[in-house]
Amino acid sequence: MSEEMKEEMKKLKEEIANMKTQLRDIAEPSSRRGRGLYIDIGSPVQDYVQDVMQGVAEGVHGELERSIFIGPRGCRILKTAEPLREEVEESADFNKVAGLMSALGNEHRLGILNELMSGGKYVNELQEKLSEITVSTLSSHLNVLEEAGLVVQEKVRGRYLITMPGRAAYKMAMKVTRFLGAGNEE
Amino acid sequence: MIWHSYQLDDSVLKTSDSLVLLKTERGLVEIGKDGLAVAVKLDGVVRGYVFQGRCKFALDTIVETKDGAIGKPIEKEVKKPFLALGSSEELQRGLGTTNDDDLKRMGYENPQQFLTEAKELLNHFSQRRMGYCNCSHDSEGSIFAFPNEAGRVDILFADGSKLVYKAVGMIFIADGNKTVLRSPEHVIVSDVGKCLTIRT
Numbered sequence: 001m002s003e004e005m006k007e008e009m010k011k012l013k014e015e016i017a018n019m020k021t022q023l024r025d026i027a028e029p030s031s032r033r034g035r036g037l038y039i040d041i042g043s044p045v046q047d048y049v050q051d052v053m054q055g056v057a058e059g060v061h062g063e064l065e066r067s068i069f070i071g072p073r074g075c076r077i078l079k080t081a082e083p084l085r086e087e088v089e090e091s092a093d094f095n096k097v098a099g100l101m102s103a104l105g106n107e108h109r110l111g112i113l114n115e116l117m118s119g120g121k122y123v124n125e126l127q128e129k130l131s132e133i134t135v136s137t138l139s140s141h142l143n144v145l146e147e148a149g150l151v152v153q154e155k156v157r158g159r160y161l162i163t164m165p166g167r168a169a170y171k172m173a174m175k176v177t178r179f180l181g182a183g184n185e186e
Numbered sequence: 187m188i189w190h191s192y193q194l195d196d197s198v199l200k201t202s203d204s205l206v207l208l209k210t211e212r213g214l215v216e217i218g219k220d221g222l223a224v225a226v227k228l229d230g231v232v233r234g235y236v237f238q239g240r241c242k243f244a245l246d247t248i249v250e251t252k253d254g255a256i257g258k259p260i261e262k263e264v265k266k267p268f269l270a271l272g273s274s275e276e277l278q279r280g281l282g283t284t285n286d287d288d289l290k291r292m293g294y295e296n297p298q299q300f301l302t303e304a305k306e307l308l309n310h311f312s313q314r315r316m317g318y319c320n321c322s323h324d325s326e327g328s329i330f331a332f333p334n335e336a337g338r339v340d341i342l343f344a345d346g347s348k349l350v351y352k353a354v355g356m357i358f359i360a361d362g363n364k365t366v367l368r369s370p371e372h373v374i375v376s377d378v379g380k381c382l383t384i385r386t
Contacts, residue, residue: 120250120255152257152259153259154248155214155244155245155246155260156210156212156245156259157211157246161248162254163255164253164254166254167253167254168253168254
């Protein structure tokens with residue numbers, strides 16, 4: 001037998017020994033490597049799979065950070081959080097925002113919005129519901145809300161209606177309050 | 187019935203008291219005392235008037251949706267001559283003869299100047315309505331034509347709870363709780379509890 005043949009036989013024996021080891025691992029998976037199938041598929045493939053898995057993990061993590069808001073009451077999916085944040089940063093007119101918050105920043109005005117959430121009302125109907133304030137004070141609060149675009153008054157019938165921004169602002173205020181309340185409880 | 191067959195009377199009248207020309211849930215047209223008026227006739231029958239004076243025009247072009255109200259009310263004073271077609275019998279009782287002082291107060295030297303303005307408005311209205319030659323107002327409804335800043339006329343048709351308003355950049359249609367509003371920003375179709383909003 002030539003030297004070349006001997007070398008070839010040696011390699012084959014090594015491969016058979018390797019295969020035997022792998023077969024033993026399959027037969028006794030938990031004894032040495034924990035649960036699951038272990039097959040040596042070579043380091044280049046392993047590296048590749050690891051890279052892919054790492055990329056996927058980073059992608060999922062980034063997506064989770066953008067899309068899920070975790071609060072004291074659990075987590076909420078907020079798919080548009082990123083585009084919204086960019087929009088606010090680009091177009092925010094803080095004077096306008098402050099004006100809106102100022103219009104909301106009164107318990108009686110919030111009470112008026114709360115009453116209007118169930119439908120349009122005349123001044124006397126609002127007066128009945130908010131009996132702790134005078135008619136002139138009520139009128140003044142309605143003017144503030146109207147100037148901020150949160151309510152609108154019909155010119156013919158005279159009813160006050162909550163506008164689309166008014167409803168959104170009221171809901172936002174209530175949500176933030178609930179959120180803060182939940183945070184304080186914790 | 188053809189719109190351009192309407193003709194103006196040749197005598198100028200005045201409102202002896204303020205007159206409510208339209209009052210519905212959504213719309214109000216009112217002309218104050220001492221306003222000028224000229225009758226619009228069809229086949230010799232008075233079918234309306236061209237008025238000029240302190241006119242208050244209010245219209246609630248607001249659509250109520252479950253997400254809140256959309257639209258704004260319109261409230262303006264109409265100073266130029268405007269057309270009002272419709273129930274005219276009640277109006278006739280609220281009109282009297284005019285004099286030079288009444289005309290001067292409105293900026294006219296003589297009755298003819300007012301009649302010329304009124305005729306221009308009627309012609310403008312009639313020409314724009316030529317496409318609707320078979321259109322009539324035989325119902326109880328009222329039709330108003332208000333000159334606007336764009337040199338055209340805004341049209342308001344009202345019949346009970348039904349109302350159509352066409353102005354520059356907007357159309358508002360209401361039939362009880364059913365409303366359609368077309369503005370530069372939205373097209374909103376609303377019925378009781380249902381609403382379709384299209385942002386344009």
